[in-house]
Amino acid sequence: MIRFSLSCQNDHSFDGWFRNSEDFEKQQKRGLIACPDCGSVKVEKALMAPAVSTGRKRDKMALAMNAEQKKAMAALKALSEKMRENADYVGDKFAEEARKIHFGETDPRGIYGEATPEEARSLAEDGVEFMPIPVFPEDRN
Numbered sequence: 735m736i737r738f739s740l741s742c743q744n745d746h747s748f749d750g751w752f753r754n755s756e757d758f759e760k761q762q763k764r765g766l767i768a769c770p771d772c773g774s775v776k777v778e779k780a781l782m783a784p785a786v787s788t789g790r791k792r793d794k795m796a797l798a799m800n801a802e803q804k805k806a807m808a809a810l811k812a813l814s815e816k817m818r819e820n821a822d823y824v825g826d827k828f829a830e831e832a833r834k835i836h837f838g839e840t841d842p843r844g845i846y847g848e849a850t851p852e853e854a855r856s857l858a859e860d861g862v863e864f865m866p867i868p869v870f871p872e873d874r875n
Contacts, residue, residue: 737752738750738779740779740780747780817846822843826849829856833862
């Protein structure tokens with residue numbers, strides 16, 4: 735994983751974690767990266783100093799969670815897996831399929847997939863109930 739310092743068109747600064755630079759580029763082109771302050775999807779990498787990680791530092795990071803936090807993380811992962819097991823993956827057609835289910839155009843069922851920030855806002859405005867499913871770093875490896 736690599737952390738990029740990012741900046742939106744309104745000069746808000748924030749960080750984002752990506753598998754690699756190519757992942758950032760793909761998500762940026764699809765409008766999947768949005769500023770947490772204003773929601774703008776016009777996001778660019780900001781100038782940043784490289785961070786060098788050593789094995790020792792990684793060990794400390796792995797130990798940063800206490801037992802209660804690790805238990806909560808395990809429960810969240812289990813819930814995420816159960817949600818995926820009991821739903822149909824619809825990929826980037828999530829917004830379209832969720833709308834069809836909401837308006838009774840297709841049989842109700844659990845679905846999951848990807849949606850752009852704009853699609854998610856539009857679904858919420860239409861009263862479609864949905865929630866993001868967390869993606870854990872190991873899910874992308």
